[in-house]
Amino acid sequence: MKSDNRLWRTLHVLLHMHQSQEPMTSQAIGQMLNTNPVVVRRTMAGLRERHYVQSEKGHGGGWRLTRKLEDITLLEVYEALGSPTLFAMGEADDSQGCLVEAAVNQALAEVMDQARQLLLARFASISLAEIDADFEVLKELRGC
């Protein structure tokens, strides 16, 4: 299965937007991510709705951050993307009403749910500013 990397890409873009003074066009972002401008617009739409970014039309237009990195958590970005499916595995539909199947579903649902909660709680605890700080450290290390 090819995994959904919109969260990774979106964070990548947001941090670059933070660095950049001018608005970034979908075109430019698409080139950076090696994808199509329309795909970029689609992905950013959810972030615009929540006012994490704004888009401007016409000359000199493009995408611009409207919040501080400290005030955006991973969870917020994840949710702005429509809370994409976390797990690649999921239950079979117990159409048959089989009790064995029901017991299996119950047991696994519990475990999966714990993992989901941990993941989302960690997402909520990390702001984009922290990732940006990691980036600054990397930059120092490699001396660029």
Place this chain on the structure above:
Amino acid sequence: MKSDNRLWRTLHVLLHMHQSQEPMTSQAIGQMLNTNPVVVRRTMAGLRERHYVQSEKGHGGGWRLTRKLEDITLLEVYEALGSPTLFAMGEADDSQGCLVEAAVNQALAEVMDQARQLLLARFASISLAEIDADFEVLKELRGC
């Protein structure tokens, strides 16, 4: 994305095999899971390799449990299926060597890894016997 439900299906089958005195044919299992016998054989192949089940050819043949439910954990079944991908989301390949991307990958890898470890640890802590016990409780409740 349509999620992989082999783990669910396989547990379902193993518990039924435990109930059944005679070996279950791939045909019968396929009917139960609403799928093809060949799909069943493919899925069970990993379990056979690890001697959780055995298969017999010819008349009266089929699949049979060769271990006690207490002695099989969810983790073992998961691994017998080839340790399928857990998460539906994964990192973008940082072909460009961008440090921002590297920082994002690093931060998210850490979080995802914690969730993975929790999930697998829980899998290791649950035996099929426990799920079977849940099933017995459900059976009591519904009085079948």
Place this chain on the structure above:
DNA sequence: CTCTTATGTACTTTTTATTGTTACATAATA
């Protein structure tokens, strides 16, 4: 023995989710 019923597996087809593309509308600026 040989017929039937099973599994084993390589190969092929189908399905489906995602991604990418095109087309055209809208808006802002030079």
Place this chain on the structure above:
DNA sequence: TATTATGTAACAATAAAAAGTACATAAGAG
């Protein structure tokens, strides 16, 4: 008003997973 952006619906292409086909092998029934 020409150009450069975004916005979005509709459509096409792609690729990964699952399902199915065909045929080989093996075991037991008669």
